[in-house]
Amino acid sequence: xxxxxxxxxxxxxxxxxxxxxxxxxxxxxxxxxxxxxxxxxxxxxxxxxxxxxxxxxxxxxxxxxxxxxxxxxxxxxxxxxxxxxxxxxxxxxxxxxxxxxxxxxxxxxxxxxxxxxxxxxxxxxxxxxxxxxxxxxxxxxxxxxxxxxxxxxxxxxxxxxxxxxxxxxxxxxxxxxxxxxxxxxxxxxxxxxxxxxxxxxxxxxxxxxxxxxxx
Amino acid sequence: xxxxxxxxxxxxxxxxxxxxxxxxxxxxxxxxxxxxxxxxxxxxxxxxxxxxxxxxxxxxxxxxxxxxxxxxxxxxxxxxxxxxxxxxxxxxxxxxxxxxxxxxxxxxxxxxxxxxxxxxxxxxxxxxxxxxxxxxxxxxxxxxxxxxxxxxxxxxxxxxxxxxxxxxxxxxxxxxxxxxxxxxxxxxxxxxxxxxxxxxxxxxxxxxxxxxxxxxxxxxxxxxxxxxxxxxxxxxxxxxxxxxxxxxxxxxxxxxxxxxxxxxxxxxxxxxxxxxxxxxxxxxxxxxxxxxxxxxxxxxxxxxxxxxxxxxxx
Numbered sequence: 357x358x359x360x361x362x363x364x365x366x367x368x369x370x371x372x373x374x375x376x377x378x379x380x381x382x383x384x385x386x387x388x389x390x391x392x393x394x395x396x397x398x399x400x401x402x403x404x405x406x407x408x409x410x411x412x413x414x415x416x417x418x419x420x421x422x423x424x425x426x427x428x429x430x431x432x433x434x435x436x437x438x439x440x441x442x443x444x445x446x447x448x449x450x451x452x453x454x455x456x457x458x459x460x461x462x463x464x465x466x467x468x469x470x471x472x473x474x475x476x477x478x479x480x481x482x483x484x485x486x487x488x489x490x491x492x493x494x495x496x497x498x499x500x501x502x503x504x505x506x507x508x509x510x511x512x513x514x515x516x517x518x519x520x521x522x523x524x525x526x527x528x529x530x531x532x533x534x535x536x537x538x539x540x541x542x543x544x545x546x547x548x549x550x551x552x553x554x555x556x557x558x559x560x561x562x563x564x565x566x567x568x569x570x571x
Numbered sequence: 572x573x574x575x576x577x578x579x580x581x582x583x584x585x586x587x588x589x590x591x592x593x594x595x596x597x598x599x600x601x602x603x604x605x606x607x608x609x610x611x612x613x614x615x616x617x618x619x620x621x622x623x624x625x626x627x628x629x630x631x632x633x634x635x636x637x638x639x640x641x642x643x644x645x646x647x648x649x650x651x652x653x654x655x656x657x658x659x660x661x662x663x664x665x666x667x668x669x670x671x672x673x674x675x676x677x678x679x680x681x682x683x684x685x686x687x688x689x690x691x692x693x694x695x696x697x698x699x700x701x702x703x704x705x706x707x708x709x710x711x712x713x714x715x716x717x718x719x720x721x722x723x724x725x726x727x728x729x730x731x732x733x734x735x736x737x738x739x740x741x742x743x744x745x746x747x748x749x750x751x752x753x754x755x756x757x758x759x760x761x762x763x764x765x766x767x768x769x770x771x772x773x774x775x776x777x778x779x780x781x782x783x784x785x786x787x788x789x790x791x792x793x794x795x796x797x798x799x800x801x802x803x804x805x806x807x808x809x810x811x812x813x814x815x816x817x818x819x820x821x822x823x824x825x826x827x828x829x830x831x832x833x834x835x836x837x838x839x840x841x842x843x844x845x846x847x848x849x850x851x852x853x854x855x856x857x858x859x860x861x862x863x864x865x866x867x868x869x870x871x872x873x874x875x876x877x878x879x880x881x882x883x884x885x
Contacts, residue, residue: 425669425831435670436622436653438614518622520653533656537631538776538804 359521359530361549368526369553371438372507375445376453379506380499382446383453388484390454391461401458407451412444412511419444419516436518441526444512449502456498457491464490496565500558507554527553619650619836622671624662626746627774628795629675629822630654634698634860641855642847650840658774660744666691669829672837673844677746677792677822679882680753694845695824696874698856698864702750702818703796705779706788708809711735714788720814724758727788731767737787738762741778742770746820751790753884754817776804783807792820794863821878822864824848 390396421427423435434440468486472479510528513519519529527550534543629635639652655662655671659678666674667690674691676682685691704714704723712730714723730736740762741748755762762768769787771778775795782789783805799805826832826841853866867874 420670425829430831436655518653518655520655523653536627536774536777538780538799538802 359525361530361546363522364525364527364530364546365549365553367438367524368507368528368550369557371441371526372445372503375442376449376499376502376506378442378446379449379453379502380495383450383457383498383502384495386454387457387461390458391465394462397458397462401455404451404454404458408455410451412448412509413515414511415447416444416512416515419447419512423516435516436520436524438517438524440516441513441524444516445506445509448509448512449506452505453498453502456501457494460491460494464494492568493565496561500561503557504554508550619840620653621650621673621837621840622653622655622665623673623675624655624657624665624671625675626659626662626677626822627656628677628746628792630656631776632794632798632860632863634856634864635675637855637859638848638852642844642852645851646843646847648840648843658741658743658745659749663691663825666825666827667829669827669831672827672829672832673841674825674827675822676825677820678744678749679821679823679878680749680884681744681746682823682825683882690828691825692828693823693825694841695848696821696871696878697824697848697852697867698822699867699874700793700820700864701813701815702747702790702820703793703810704788704790704812704818705782705796705808706736706811707786707807710809710811712788715811717812720754720812720817721758723812723814724754725760728758728760728762731762731765734767737767737769737785739778739782739785739787739789740768740770741775741790742772743774745775747775747790747792750818750820750881753881754790756885757817779805779808794860797863817884819877819881821867821874821881823878 390400419440420435422429423432423440424430425435434443465483468483468490472483472486507526508528510532513524513526513529514532517524517526517529519525519533525533527546531543531546531550534540534546623635623639625635635654639654642648643650643652652673655665657665659676660681662671662674662676663678663681663685665671667685667688682691682693686693704720704727706712706714706727712723712726712735714726717723717726727736727738731738740751769781769785771781773781775791776799778789779791779796779799781787784807786807788811796805796810824845826838832838849868849871853868856864856866
């Protein structure tokens with residue numbers, strides 16, 4: 357009745373890596389835009405910071421209402437597919453990626469702007485490019501944070517994915533299922549797999565990133 | 572970290588180490604990519620996919636998987652059943668929404684409400700067993716001597732009020748929880764808000780484990796009780812009261828009347844499955860699940876009547 361951990365893990369990785377990548381791209385664009393002015397930051401940053409704390413179950417319910425047969429997006433027939441989980445995890449990961457990047461972007465922007473102005477130029481494009489160069493490590497870290505949040509969340513995967521064996525069962529839903537059956541030991545075991553996989557991925561990406569930057 | 576590695580490379584036999592490093596990295600990346608492609612997760616399914624919601628007890632017993640697989644093999648029907656195991660309350664809600672098209676539940680009281688709203692249709696009452704009241708071996712409320720389940724609940728209430736006992740409730744509108752609520756209603760008692768009345772909000776396994784740890788009374792279906800006992804997860808509780816009248820537990824098969832489930836393939840398979848369920852399926856239950864689940868075969872009329880009584884019990 358239970359799937360081998362290997363296929364559950366690979367499915368988890370595919371879904372969360374793609375979802376957090378989407379969140380990373382959108383978050384970068386948002387952060388670049390917001391960090392232009394202190395006013396924007398002061399107004400919008402608290403909103404994103406608050407959104408970080410929304411329970412994933414609530415996000416899951418929100419997506420369910422959109423995708424369920426009587427919902428506005430039901431024609432997409434995405435409910436109980438891995439793509440629904442990707443969409444939900446995208447929403448889960450987005451606020452934390454934005455929050456992480458916005459502050460760093462702002463301070464980097466300020467120092468780069470000073471430097472560029474002192475050299476006699478005022479081109480916004482150059483500033484943006486230099487800021488991105490400067491902040492490559494931050495970009496990597498924010499993707500990893502988004503990834504961790506996505507792969508470790510349960511509410512969305514359970515409600516819009518359903519935890520269907522062989523199809524939408526991911527590590528977190530497997531843990532929840534085993535727990536509900538009273539198999540606490542097996543659930544802890546899956547949890548350790550989740551933690552180690554996440555750590556390994558984070559280490560590898562960090563290493564690769566440093567290597568690329570070093571060159 | 573990389574800095575140290577690179578320094579090392581330059582200090583000792585630089586070239587050789589560099590080559591080794593490059594080889595290792597490229598081989599492992601090739602390995603990872605091959606592995607990932609070979610084990611690509613399946614993101615598509617066969618043509619006809621039917622979403623099924625079910626009560627957790629039926630799923631955890633393994634009976635539902637057995638019945639669905641045997642049905643597919645026996646009738647050579649090309650269909651993929653995706654099962655969502657939740658409490659009966661959520662299972663019925665998903666069915667009414669059309670998010671799932673089949674449902675297997677055991678909460679007549681709730682089922683009747685959805686039937687009256689015209690959202691679901693019953694195709695069969697296909698199995699039954701009993702709920703049982705379990706509790707600490709010492710039975711402080713002395714329910715094993717009670718005449719019936721209602722009196723047992725009264726005894727639990729009064730003993731708990733005196734601080735001698737506790738009760739753990741599912742608290743999640745599952746079939747078990749709904750029956751428990753009906754029993755309190757008939758006994759004219761309200762444990763809501765009492766300090767000894769603990770609502771776990773979780774599945775039957777976790778609720779029983781909680782009751783086991785707290786040495787409390789709880790209501791459970793006999794299938795889950797035996798299954799957990801055999802797995803050695805319950806040490807401190809004993810079965811204390813049975814009542815084939817008030818504690819009869821009937822399992823029914825429903826389809827959704829939502830337009831999302833009106834496709835002819837789904838309706839076809841629904842009726843095929845009903846036929847299977849009430850013939851060969853009954854034998855399967857009798858063979859593999861005796862003691863946990865009993866077939867209804869031959870007594871459909873009686874169980875229909877019992878179901879109606881249970882649905883209106885209050």
